[in-house]
Amino acid sequence: MFKKEKLNETALIKEIEKLSAETLKFNKSLIVKSIGDDCAVIDDKNRILVSSDSITENVHFNLDLYNFYEIGKKSLLVNLSDIAAMGGVPKFFVLSLFIPGYISQTDINQTLRGIIDSAKKYRVSLIGGNISKSSEFSISITIMGDFEDEKVINRYNSRTDNPVYVSGELGNSWMVFYLGSKKKTILEKKIRFKDKKLIENFIEKYKLPMPRINLGRKLSEKKLANSLTDISDGLSKDVFNILGKGCGCEIEIEDIPINEELREIAGILNIENYMDAAVSFGEDYELLWTADEEYGEKELQKLSKETGAGIKIKKIGYITNKPATVNFLKNGSPYTRKDFTFRHL
């Protein structure tokens, strides 16, 4: 299956079919039929995870900050994060492209290359999709994964006194967005060459999310989490997704992992409320979970090491018995966040 639209459709579908072949080897035994019939056919006897997410120009990306290769990558990475958030293994995906007239063949090819390169990195197979004309560039992906029985980790499952953990650092995605949207103003300012370089490097380094597939798998395999989600809407909102029935949560703001370069850039640009932004903005795609009990230092280091990339893991708070109440503390005292109501772009 790959549905035609009146673009340069036949050539484009051929190109996608060719590119998809680069990804079929990863799950060969599970794919009975890929692109080329009315449906793809998969033969996976495990339970299957299904999720979808879309990215749209001027909502989730703009062409000033991201090139087409990166947009392609991002479209798949945000979907992979949902599989990570269940502790699953990503396997297949289906691609819907909405292509406006001003997008060239080269732009599309670069987008596809980004998608396929991400697919190869995470060993997921492109098995179908469709192309549609539109007035705006969008990519919608449905991702499918699997897991062995009883190993998926749900949301809403924590209990009072459970520690709350987060992976990586929060706020990097917000800072990239902030720097990207003010790039012109910032680079016109009289700041040192060294600082400009710092800013540019930061953008390059953190503009794309890193779905935490390996970490999700480890948490699942070792039963180290009782509630798990990913941070897509911001910690302050997503934290509600790990609260068990009748539970609330306390988060120590000083324990939230913040990138050192982010702090430095915030200093240079006199951004005071970067902590509030980091907590509110979202799109970090880090994992957020609770555990039955606090990990020992050794266990924590082992887990971090086993994820392959030495991902930081930080305890940032604990579950309370105050129903649906999330309190932020600063050095143990109540802390009121400045209300950031961000709109993605």
Place this chain on the structure above:
Amino acid sequence: MFKKEKLNETALIKEIEKLSAETLKFNKSLIVKSIGDDCAVIDDKNRILVSSDSITENVHFNLDLYNFYEIGKKSLLVNLSDIAAMGGVPKFFVLSLFIPGYISQTDINQTLRGIIDSAKKYRVSLIGGNISKSSEFSISITIMGDFEDEKVINRYNSRTDNPVYVSGELGNSWMVFYLGSKKKTILEKKIRFKDKKLIENFIEKYKLPMPRINLGRKLSEKKLANSLTDISDGLSKDVFNILGKGCGCEIEIEDIPINEELREIAGILNIENYMDAAVSFGEDYELLWTADEEYGEKELQKLSKETGAGIKIKKIGYITNKPATVNFLKNGSPYTRKDFTFRHL
């Protein structure tokens, strides 16, 4: 899983979750988890069919001809047709909505009602999706179905001398499009009240496709087809999808099933080349298949009856040994179609 965007997102997701509950009973034993976590979880031990299709305003529909309820219906129906085209049973779907600012809450609710009503009719369950802001109204659906082993019917599998069959009538979708796009001009013309009524009734009756799920199932169960697809791009293009290796096809144009009212309307409006249009336009979503040998009259009637709706089934040609060559005949003599290069809207 249902991803948020900054619309009236929380309320909308709640509404969708509520509506999805109306569809979960159909496949209860297969759905471990639906909307509400990072992924849906399904537990279907059969092989799984996956397909996706999108409809976009001003490409696949316009708001003059379709109301939001019908757009919702259409978005699911075109996806169901892909499952029919494999002889499968539709089971689950995932919904991506792209919502522009000018679409009201009522519009969205009507769209959702259309989707859910179609889902209930065909007993498919809404298990997840996402919402995204956009500048144009689009609906992208990934549909999943299943089938018992060895019962799926692929494309490209016919052999020389196999008869070619088609269900229903071709061209109705084209006529609706034609009438819709010229509605103003037509209704200003001095045509009789009776003819206007005929036109209006025709549009109402044929504006939405009828996915041939039952027919596909019967063809599959009874092994009555060796090659099967649905007509989405037009017979003249889709027929290539049923050709086996080294095969071509001859189609007798007089045998193509055409609606009597379509002929009448073509007469009233002096449309001469309606046959060519019916063959070229597509969007009929009828099934097109080949069989090992010609059905007997009795078998044909039985098959038609068993589909539940007495769907017409017509032999329109046969497979030849001329590689990748499709010839149209008119009363047995070579026929050159006028070249209709339709663009959907």
